[in-house]
Amino acid sequence: xxxxxxxxxxxxxxxxxxxxxxxxxxxxxxxxxxxxxxxxxxxxxxxxxxxxxxxxxxxxxxxxxxxxxxxxxxxxx
Amino acid sequence: xxxxxxxxxxxxxxxxxxxxxxxxxxxxxxxxxxxxxxxxxxxxxxxxxxxxxxxxxxxxxxxxxxxxxxxxxxxxxxxxxxxxxxxxxxxxxxxxxxxxxxxxxxxxxxxxxxxxxxxxxxxxxxxxxxxxxxxxxxxxxxxxxxxxxxxxxxxxxxx
Numbered sequence: 001x002x003x004x005x006x007x008x009x010x011x012x013x014x015x016x017x018x019x020x021x022x023x024x025x026x027x028x029x030x031x032x033x034x035x036x037x038x039x040x041x042x043x044x045x046x047x048x049x050x051x052x053x054x055x056x057x058x059x060x061x062x063x064x065x066x067x068x069x070x071x072x073x074x075x076x077x
Numbered sequence: 078x079x080x081x082x083x084x085x086x087x088x089x090x091x092x093x094x095x096x097x098x099x100x101x102x103x104x105x106x107x108x109x110x111x112x113x114x115x116x117x118x119x120x121x122x123x124x125x126x127x128x129x130x131x132x133x134x135x136x137x138x139x140x141x142x143x144x145x146x147x148x149x150x151x152x153x154x155x156x157x158x159x160x161x162x163x164x165x166x167x168x169x170x171x172x173x174x175x176x177x178x179x180x181x182x183x184x185x186x187x188x189x190x191x192x193x194x195x196x197x198x199x200x201x202x203x204x205x206x207x208x209x210x211x212x213x214x215x216x217x218x219x220x221x222x223x224x225x226x227x228x229x230x231x232x233x234x235x236x
Contacts, residue, residue, distance in 0.1 A: 013178075014175060016100050016103055016104040016178075017176075019107050019108075020103055020107050020186055051107070054109060055109055
């Protein structure tokens with residue numbers, strides 16, 4: 001698994017909270033840093049894909065593990 | 078980052094109608110949209126300091142009810158005293174158990190993300206409402222204000 005600089009636990013949160021919390025967390029990171037998000041919301045898979053496309057950040061990884069959804073988002077300025 | 082604009086007119090003030098504008102606006106702001114919401118008529122209820130939003134089964138034929146009741150429960154029954162209060166309580170409790178954010182939280186997130194909130198002056202005058210009952214940070218304006226803020230918006234929604 002790739003390295004990450006900060007982890008956001010979004011388990012138990014439903015749309016739109018995972019995205020909103022991720023946005024807040026990313027604001028505290030510097031360019032190039034990676035945020036790891038753990039979510040239990042199945043809708044968040046497509047949401048994070050859209051979020052990355054829309055904000056220009058890179059969705060490094062998106063996968064499912066043991067009923068949870070894991071995302072690695074790299075901040076691009 | 079594209080400088081897209083989203084504009085929402087909110088006209089309803091019940092619990093079920095409160096979610097779409099606040100969820101869409103907060104998410105759009107998170108995605109970098111310049112977002113503004115114009116609250117008119119019953120939509121202004123969503124700007125009150127003390128939110129006491131209700132949901133009514135009456136006139137809501139698509140509203141699911143527990144135990145398959147929506148299949149046979151007579152419409153007249155939904156008009157009985159106490160039904161609105163019961164339905165509202167059940168809906169709020171279901172939302173809490175499923176981890177859905179409260180309307181207050183979503184509204185705060187909108188304000189935090191610089192979503193512009195404009196209240197319809199005419200509606201306030203019409204119903205003799207006190208501007209002090211509404212949260213801070215709301216600009217009051219009219220139809221022209223809404224149009225000026227929303228011209229060129231990429232997404233325009235009437236909720």
